[in-house]
Amino acid sequence: MELRDVESDITEILFSEEQIQGRLAELAREIERDYEGKDVLIIAVLKGAVMVLSDLVRELKFHAHIDFMAVSSYGSSTKSSGVVRIVKDLDAEIAGRHVLIVEDIIDSGLTLNWLIGNLESRGPASIEVVAMFRKPEAIKEPVDVKYVGYDIPNAFVVGYGLDYNEDYRNVRGLAVLSPHVYGGEDPHA
Ligand SMILES: O=P(O)(O)OC[C@H]1O[C@H](OP(=O)(O)OP(=O)(O)O)[C@H](O)[C@@H]1O
Ligand code: HPA
Numbered sequence: 001m002e003l004r005d006v007e008s009d010i011t012e013i014l015f016s017e018e019q020i021q022g023r024l025a026e027l028a029r030e031i032e033r034d035y036e037g038k039d040v041l042i043i044a045v046l047k048g049a050v051m052v053l054s055d056l057v058r059e060l061k062f063h064a065h066i067d068f069m070a071v072s073s074y075g076s077s078t079k080s081s082g083v084v085r086i087v088k089d090l091d092a093e094i095a096g097r098h099v100l101i102v103e104d105i106i107d108s109g110l111t112l113n114w115l116i117g118n119l120e121s122r123g124p125a126s127i128e129v130v131a132m133f134r135k136p137e138a139i140k141e142p143v144d145v146k147y148v149g150y151d152i153p154n155a156f157v158v159g160y161g162l163d164y165n166e167d168y169r170n171v172r173g174l175a176v177l178s179p180h181v182y183g184g185e186d187p188h189a
């Protein structure tokens with residue numbers, strides 16, 4: 001499918017690429033202040049967080065070391081399976097280091113809660129989270145997130161790294177996916 005056909009699959013654009021990048025620049029200034037003089041390892045949660053990671057680290061004015069962890073809980077569904085699977089683990093040891101987790105979205109909070117627990121057991125100096133989007137009404141397990149881009153409504157969204165069944169990740173802004181695409185199933189039923 002060509003990307004220009006995507007318009008009929010979305011009901012609303014919540015944020016443009018420019019808005020997202022503007023907000024990320026603000027978050028980058030906060031992060032620079034908070035981590036001044038510290039050695040920080042930035043961990044992106046694949047695959048969704050790749051866009052946030054690449055935009056964020058290029059905004060940062062300090063040397064940002066990066067690593068990746070791939071976990072999956074949604075698969076081809078619009079609902080979290082509740083079971084988080086490590087698809088790829090970190091290359092780096094994080095014991096004694098300041099860890100900053102980068103996420104695209106916090107929906108139920110299940111993925112991040114699980115991930116923080118997993119990383120805490122490896123003995124880092126600190127763990128904080130930056131998430132570009134968060135759905136306050138969908139949270140099932142509260143997560144302490146220091147840096148949030150935008151709080152968004154409780155709808156299934158795509159673009160800026162977020163997929164439905166691996167599609168739409170390269171849509172530039174953040175858009176609400178039309179229920180006709182996933183058969184009208186209520187993602188939050
Ligand atoms: O708060 P939650 O309800 O747990 O949802 C958030 C997680 O779900 C998505 O990942 P997904 O499992 O779809 O993998 P992906 O990043 O490869 O698309 C997203 O990228 C977050 O990691
Ligand atoms: O709304 C969403 N869209 C895409 N992927 C997701 N993973 C959790 N929530 C979402």
Ligand SMILES: [Mg+2]
Nearest residue numbers: 048074075163
């Ligand atoms: Mg996904």
